[in-house]
Amino acid sequence: MENFENIIIGSGQAGTPLAFKLSSKGQTVAFIEKEHYGGTCLNTGCTPTKAYVASARRIWEARHGDALGIYIPEGASANLHNIKKRKDALIKGSVDGIADSIKKNDKITAFHGEARFTGNKEVFVNGKTLTAERIFINVGGRPRIPEEYRSAGPLTNKSILELTELPEHLVVVGGGYIGLEFGQMFARFGSKVTIVERGNRIISKEDEDVSQAIQEALEADGVDFRLKANCMAARRLDNGKVEVTVDCDSGEPTVVGTHVLLAIGRDPNADLLDLEKTGVETDKKGFIKVSETLETNVKGIFAMGDCNGQGAFTHTSYNDFQIVDNQLFGDGSRTLSDRITTYGLFVDPPLGRVGMTLAEAKEKGKKILTSTRPMSKVARAREKGETRGLMRVVVDADSEKILGASILGTGGDEIIQGITNLMYAGSSYKVLRDSVQIHPTVSELLPTLLEGLE
Ligand SMILES: Cc1cc2nc3c(=O)[nH]c(=O)nc-3n(C[C@H](O)[C@H](O)[C@H](O)COP(=O)(O)OP(=O)(O)OC[C@H]3O[C@@H](n4cnc5c(N)ncnc54)[C@H](O)[C@@H]3O)c2cc1C
């Protein structure tokens, strides 16, 4: 039995900074990771996909000179082997950086193996039992793979990033974040892509016109959509192809492709921890239940990141770390409910989102003011020749505070942060409405957008 002051299970976006923070305070840490340092975001999530998105954008530019008066000779092609090589190098640099820092840190003891609980404050890994008064769980999630897809040998976000040759026809099941980002990039690389979605529209959390505009953007890249695909299964055919049963209301009942990517959501890894040995409670979906300060029902055991169901993004996991850090070493004022929902969808053009959609605000019965402006009415977007998308803001009519915004368009993933900042400041929308912004930028239309509130 080895005793530490802290045990961290999983080196995700919260566990890793926490290990270094605890050690900087002179505390001992057992840091357990079963796979690669940096977790999903670094190895099979954000970093590789955004590297691929950049390659996809480059080939799109190489094929779209005409609109801007540039003659580009034909022949640009994507070399997936080299795209992957670049991505692998990016990841290796960061993973090695974390490993080096851990090696040099005499307060952190690293364990490479799968941890599970054997007692209340007792964790078993690599044949050793570790104990600590404080245990932090940051185990993330894994792709959901329903039984009816298994025999087809579907790709996941992990295995698709190992391909070195382009799929001839990639069938993507799921029209959410993962399906849309991979769908567009592989279409741009040169694969035929069909996205099959169970709902009647893609990315259904967004306002309908936003979903529609994203679908049109991907269709312009050649992506086919099959919506309302409500009876889904997949099987491998004798000729090696995969057949996905879609059973939509109209059209062919199946789609046959060379590869199928499953992107229908992720399940938390909490079920693999033998949590019953500690009495830590999970909810119906398997997420670990936490308090406002991320402590579980067992005192001294915390859950951070995707496994607590309070967020599913790198920045929400990192914010979990900030909350725990503030509770342990700060003034204890930071809690979960301070967090404003914000995220990006990194298709092209990108979507930046914060707070409520218009539909959500209406559903909540709020007295609202709203304004929408198409990107075709934004000078900078016209100058760039990238006029797809729209910007929308929703304001609480009584408090004058911004409730939410969607910016789908060139630079949308960056521009949204200005609105996020205003929301964190708790200021009236009038502060932004009356501000001066640089010309010519997309942001300069934010004051105009706010002048149009109705
Ligand atoms: C394809 C894809 C693209 C994404 N793109 C974005 C994006 O652009 N922006 C964004 O904000 N988010 C993105 N995300 C989401 C983001 O990756 C996660 O929200 C983020 O990684 C937070 O994860 P985490 O901290 O909960 O844990 P993770 O990063 O999932 O790390 C958990 C770690 O725990 C380890 N582990 C699990 N069980 C055990 C165990 N029993 N013992 C030891 N170790 C264990 C795992 O090996 C893993 O390394 C993306 C996700 C995917 C899949």
Ligand SMILES: NC(=O)c1ccc[n+]([C@@H]2O[C@H](COP(=O)([O-])OP(=O)(O)OC[C@H]3O[C@@H](n4cnc5c(N)ncnc54)[C@H](O)[C@@H]3O)[C@@H](O)[C@H]2O)c1
């Ligand atoms: N840009 C980003 O920040 C980013 C990028 C990628 C992934 N992620 C994270 O990864 C998580 C998982 O992403 P995801 O795309 O797998 O999930 P998701 O929940 O975003 O989308 C899943 C989609 O699949 C559909 N679906 C569900 N079951 C289906 C079925 N049986 N057949 C057909 N369609 C089905 C759903 O209606 C939904 O549209 C997200 O919650 C997100 O937090 C974030």
